[in-house]
Amino acid sequence: MAANRSEADLIRAARAGDADAFDRLVQAHYSSVYNIAYRMLSTPSAASDATQTTFVRVFEAITSFRGDASFGTWLYRITMNVCLDQLRRRKNQPLSLTDEDEDGELAGERELPDLTDEPSGTAEQRELQELVHEAIGRLSEDFRTVIVLYDIRGLSYQEVAQVLAIPLGTVKSRLNRARLALRDEMEPWVELFDA
Amino acid sequence: MTCEQCLDKLTEFLVGDLPPDAEREVRAHVAACPECARALAQVRGLVGVLHGLPEVEPPAELRERLRAIPGAVGEPDHVWWRRWQPIAAGFAAAAAVVLMLSIGFITYQRETGEVPGALMAERGAPADDAVATDGEGAPAEARTPDTEVAAEAPIAETAPNEVAADEAAAAGAQPADSAPTPRGADRRTGTRDVPTASTETVTPERPRPAPPSGRAPAPEEVPAIQPPPPQPRSDHVGRAADADERSGTPTIAPGAAAPAAEAHGVSAYQPAEVLAGPAGASRPAGPAGPAGPAGSRAARGAMVAAMGAAPEPDVMKLAPPAYLDAGEGGSARVGEGTPFTVGVTPPHERVAGTIVAATIRLEAEADVARARLTVAGSEDLELVGLGDDGVLFEGPLAAGQETVLSVRMLAHRPGTQAVTLRIRSTDPVVDTQLDVGMGEFTAPVPPADRPVQFNFVGTPIREAVAEITRQSGMRVIVDPGVGDATVTARADDAIPAAAALRAIAEAAGLQVSQRRGACVVEGAAE
Numbered sequence: 001m002a003a004n005r006s007e008a009d010l011i012r013a014a015r016a017g018d019a020d021a022f023d024r025l026v027q028a029h030y031s032s033v034y035n036i037a038y039r040m041l042s043t044p045s046a047a048s049d050a051t052q053t054t055f056v057r058v059f060e061a062i063t064s065f066r067g068d069a070s071f072g073t074w075l076y077r078i079t080m081n082v083c084l085d086q087l088r089r090r091k092n093q094p095l096s097l098t099d100e101d102e103d104g105e106l107a108g109e110r111e112l113p114d115l116t117d118e119p120s121g122t123a124e125q126r127e128l129q130e131l132v133h134e135a136i137g138r139l140s141e142d143f144r145t146v147i148v149l150y151d152i153r154g155l156s157y158q159e160v161a162q163v164l165a166i167p168l169g170t171v172k173s174r175l176n177r178a179r180l181a182l183r184d185e186m187e188p189w190v191e192l193f194d195a
Numbered sequence: 196m197t198c199e200q201c202l203d204k205l206t207e208f209l210v211g212d213l214p215p216d217a218e219r220e221v222r223a224h225v226a227a228c229p230e231c232a233r234a235l236a237q238v239r240g241l242v243g244v245l246h247g248l249p250e251v252e253p254p255a256e257l258r259e260r261l262r263a264i265p266g267a268v269g270e271p272d273h274v275w276w277r278r279w280q281p282i283a284a285g286f287a288a289a290a291a292v293v294l295m296l297s298i299g300f301i302t303y304q305r306e307t308g309e310v311p312g313a314l315m316a317e318r319g320a321p322a323d324d325a326v327a328t329d330g331e332g333a334p335a336e337a338r339t340p341d342t343e344v345a346a347e348a349p350i351a352e353t354a355p356n357e358v359a360a361d362e363a364a365a366a367g368a369q370p371a372d373s374a375p376t377p378r379g380a381d382r383r384t385g386t387r388d389v390p391t392a393s394t395e396t397v398t399p400e401r402p403r404p405a406p407p408s409g410r411a412p413a414p415e416e417v418p419a420i421q422p423p424p425p426q427p428r429s430d431h432v433g434r435a436a437d438a439d440e441r442s443g444t445p446t447i448a449p450g451a452a453a454p455a456a457e458a459h460g461v462s463a464y465q466p467a468e469v470l471a472g473p474a475g476a477s478r479p480a481g482p483a484g485p486a487g488p489a490g491s492r493a494a495r496g497a498m499v500a501a502m503g504a505a506p507e508p509d510v511m512k513l514a515p516p517a518y519l520d521a522g523e524g525g526s527a528r529v530g531e532g533t534p535f536t537v538g539v540t541p542p543h544e545r546v547a548g549t550i551v552a553a554t555i556r557l558e559a560e561a562d563v564a565r566a567r568l569t570v571a572g573s574e575d576l577e578l579v580g581l582g583d584d585g586v587l588f589e590g591p592l593a594a595g596q597e598t599v600l601s602v603r604m605l606a607h608r609p610g611t612q613a614v615t616l617r618i619r620s621t622d623p624v625v626d627t628q629l630d631v632g633m634g635e636f637t638a639p640v641p642p643a644d645r646p647v648q649f650n651f652v653g654t655p656i657r658e659a660v661a662e663i664t665r666q667s668g669m670r671v672i673v674d675p676g677v678g679d680a681t682v683t684a685r686a687d688d689a690i691p692a693a694a695a696l697r698a699i700a701e702a703a704g705l706q707v708s709q710r711r712g713a714c715v716v717e718g719a720a721e
Contacts, residue, residue: 019265147245176202
């Protein structure tokens with residue numbers, strides 16, 4: 001996540017209003033942001049919206065980015081805030097048609113891999129991953145954030161602490177509780193994890 | 196060690212982050228406790244799955260949406276500030292000189308007892324805040340861009356105040372020391388964009404459009420304030436007006452503007468003169484045009500009644516809010532004394548979840564030394580690229596010259612959306628408001644409902660499904676068990692992708708089923 005020199009140059013140029021530099025920053029980071037948002041919000045369309053909102057906010061505030069933290073930390077923090085905003089907004093809204101998948105209607109919003117050419121073993125693995133993805137979506141916001149940042153995005157304890165602005169010890173304890181909570185969410189299939 | 200203590204340490208145990216003693220305790224407990232041993236194995240397996248979750252490919256159209264941000268949002272915050280900073284510094288120096296002269300003048304007057312006429316007139320007019328204050332009663336212009344960013348930063352409840360402070364700090368609103376500095380972090384000493392204390396009291400102008408011909412926007416001409424009112428101004432009125440600005444809902448306070456309007460020779464309630472739409476090259480004169488909803492009219496009627504009962508006059512011409520349904524384009528004439536014509540072309544594509552732009556054309560019938568147009572959205576309609584003060588335009592207007600502006604918006608849900616425009620000027624003094632309906636925003640069409648066409652003749656089912664997913668964006672799993680099934684089917688008229696998928700599956704002797712929400716093409720059940 002540390003900003004290399006070329007990224008620092010891009011940030012400086014973007015701060016000065018260089019749209020091309022900003023676009024290169026977007027190019028470098030949008031996939032990470034999208035993946036965080038996807039794991040936080042569960043659906044591709046919500047992840048796309050959150051990614052867009054994140055970069056709008058970044059664009060609007062880029063001139064205020066001082067570099068005290070790495071650009072990635074700053075970016076992920078904004079991403080997390082956007083995602084949490086969406087989750088709270090979602091709580092106050094009726095279910096979207098695109099989220100409906102319980103009544104037999106086709107759910108076109110699901111991001112599922114095409115397993116056409118994959119052996120069945122891989123297909124089972126993908127199904128397990130899909131189950132985990134759904135279970136993450138049932139976790140509390142606190143737990144979801146640490147799971148997504150540490151276990152899925154691979155940030156270090158220190159980086160998670162920076163992004164969430166919480167003490168290192170809190171990250172560790174929260175991560176432990178989050179993993180146990182996820183295990184509970186996976187209760188019907190938890191035997192699959194017995195190694 | 197209890198089971199609870201053991202479970203508390205599972206993650207640290209797995210990471211190898213425990214002190215040797217604690218690690219030995221966990222190891223011993225797990226060896227003796229089947230439940231905790233099982234929990235450890237399950238968490239270890241779960242973590243393995245988490246680490247193996249694949250990267251998800253962002254949709255191609257997202258890249259295009261992101262590429263459009265700089266053009267759609269405009270220039271980043273504060274860039275305008277830095278461009279105008281030298282000028283603002285000049286204003287600061289000028290303001291300091293004026294302040295010193297004023298103090299000297301007042302001291303002179305106190306010592307000599309002489310009260311120049313001009314100074315007496317000023318005493319009656321303390322309120323220049325028709326333009327100069329924001330909703331909080333603080334000088335709007337004194338709010339630094341950094342303050343705006345800090346106020347805008349959404350704060351996670353899960354990481355409460357620390358995140359708030361830290362994001363604000365990262366955005367430049369906090370001292371550098373307030374940002375967490377983890378071990379090994381690269382803490383560079385970047386240049387802060389926070390204006391210095393001396394400039395915070397200055398009014399940095401936003402970039403203005405080219406000055407109208409024949410009227411140079413001399414800086415010293417801008418802050419012109421109207422002569423004092425015949426009666427002292429009631430503070431209630433200012434707060435009522437500010438409340439209007441914040442909420443977009445008329446807040447009636449005793450002593451509001453109707454008597455003032457009458458004092459200026461206008462009736463208590465004059466709805467905006469709505470001109471015929473759609474807005475375009477010509478605007479035919481006349482009152483015909485779309486009208487506001489009946490409910491709005493009733494509310495305005497109640498407001499008029501309240502204003503009519505108001506006892507105190509006021510210098511501000513706070514006109515009742517008018518309504519313009521710009522769903523199909525149109526314009527309205529608002530304001531009293533110095534009317535403005537506001538033309539609005541709503542976004543062409545109105546889809547919730549997508550940033551779209553509306554065009555606003557502003558024209559004054561007389562020269563206006565300094566006007567400010569602010570725009571406010573709603574909980575469901577976010578305005579993109581505007582500061583917290585919602586200022587869309589600020590500057591002089593020449594009589595009959597149209598200023599074209601663009602406002603970008605993001606509807607968070609489908610339905611009818613509206614914005615509130617407020618036009619204020621100091622010379623002449625006008626304060627008027629216009630609610631503008633932007634029309635109906637539709638929900639984005641989910642991939643399953645997107646129209647597709649096809650003509651398959653002996654096409655392998657996987658290819659047929661791929662074609663449907665290509666056209667619609669649907670994600671579909673084809674069960675490996677379908678083998679070499681082929682399909683012959685055609686749809687000359689576009690049909691929803693989900694229906695198309697069912698149709699080609701049936702034509703191939705297959706079926707579409709749901710598996711935990713996933714859409715799967717598989718062999719028909721026996």
